[in-house]
Amino acid sequence: MPAIVASIVSLKGGVGKTTTTANIAAVAADTYGLRVMIGDADPQGHLSDWFGIKRSPGMGFAELLNPPDSGRIDVRAALQQPDPEVPLWVLPTSYLEMEDVEVKLSTVPELGGIWSMSRAIQPLLNDFDLILLDTRPTLGNLTSAAVCASNVVLPITEPRLPSLQSTLAAVAKAERIREKQNASLVVGGWLLNKWGDHEEADKVKGELQRREVPVFQPAIYTGEYIPKAYIWGNPAVWQFPNNRGAHQDYKPLVGGILTSFGLVAA
Template identity: 35%
Template sequence: MAIKLAVLSQKGGTGKTTAVRHLADMFRRAGLRVAAVDLDPQGNLSDYFDVDPAADPTIRDVLTGSAKAKAALHVAPDGVSVIPSNLQLAEAEVALAGKMGRELTLRRALKPIDGDFDVIFLDCPPNLGLLTVNALVAADQALLSAEAQYFALQGVEQALEVIELARDGLNPDLQWLGVVFTIADMRTVHSREAQASLKAHVGDKLLDTVVRQSIAYAESAERAVSIIDHRPDLGADYLALADELLRRLELTAARAQLKPLLDASQDGAPAR
């Protein structure tokens, strides 16, 4: 069965979708069968994977029951299978709100593809509403993204409250994998203080790897390519983050396969 990993934040601009895009790519390079589900009506993850904007069916159709998850999988150019999203997903969220057992909709929908993948990433919308709750009820693990700024801790605490609600109600086995610190410039006092504040509150749940701030991520999104292909030096951040997550997930064989790429990035990445 696939490990289903929900990636969430309490607001936009925390690098969440960028994290999903690149972790999916790094896990694929580690030899894992990877899928990504875009649960954001903005469809940014779908765009970042260069999925055809006219791709049909989408996650909206899966959640409303008009299509099966397997039919909605579209293979991105880099080999990751994506269930895409578009603005029509907002309509589906409204429709779901009036249904009995609405929080279980995604879990049930993904069950038929559970055996086809090793990891399924769930990119949550940048809020803590019904689509995010569906992701947490469907997930085995939750990963939080936190931007390197003053309100990072507040956002993490709010996201943790929703994780606890999902645990208490419908998914008691949900695990909190950790918090990834993104869009960081560790040369600034502000970023260092924000990191220290998070560390003081969440301890070893704060991942060691810090994802550096760079305009190169916007450039790679515009080109719909992975950062490791666009800027290999920055790709080192996500290779290190992927290695850390694979260790926490106890995916030893995948870690071994990723190691040559990780070693090469650490040995050869030019200074930024």
């Protein structure tokens, strides 16, 4: 069975797309034993930082999408495995090269445009159970290419109304891509991140209920342990496995996501 490819999306920066991608991947691989690849499709490259790895010169996501003059590189050679005992690999990126790709996807037809990312990861589909793509908070070429390469998009929001509106815009973009380019794309359940118990959070939940939007549980609450883990170059679920906001919350969340993908039994 080919890998499920999923993108976590929002048009607002700082909602925790990268943090969530890293922790979902870590639980899926370490706890559930799935073969997982995560692609750092955001030029900021913070997903790579979460695992304490750096791109080898000339061997990253950007070079897969925009091959050097010497020819197309082997996607498997660009992957890095943070922990040899965990079946998880990272396809890292770098800022300048990926920003260059963002522009060239519109100006160089040979790169494949919106289909470029799908073409780049195609050789990996039978090597993994789950491929997660971290996206940037824009409606640009890289985000569109990630959504076009995906089977599922997972919207993510903070408990703030502007965050909700930004994520609704990302979902609308995904639905246009489904209509015109990727008919098999599914908009999955929403992820609630940096959560808190306050009036605006209740309003966000109420709006999601009004729209009959499926939401994965539990919400990941704001806590001190998740950002601290970044300093150590580890996802929070690895660095602080016994703390709320880390493994205790992510494990049931990831279980629900993987069940919805058909990757683990209910």
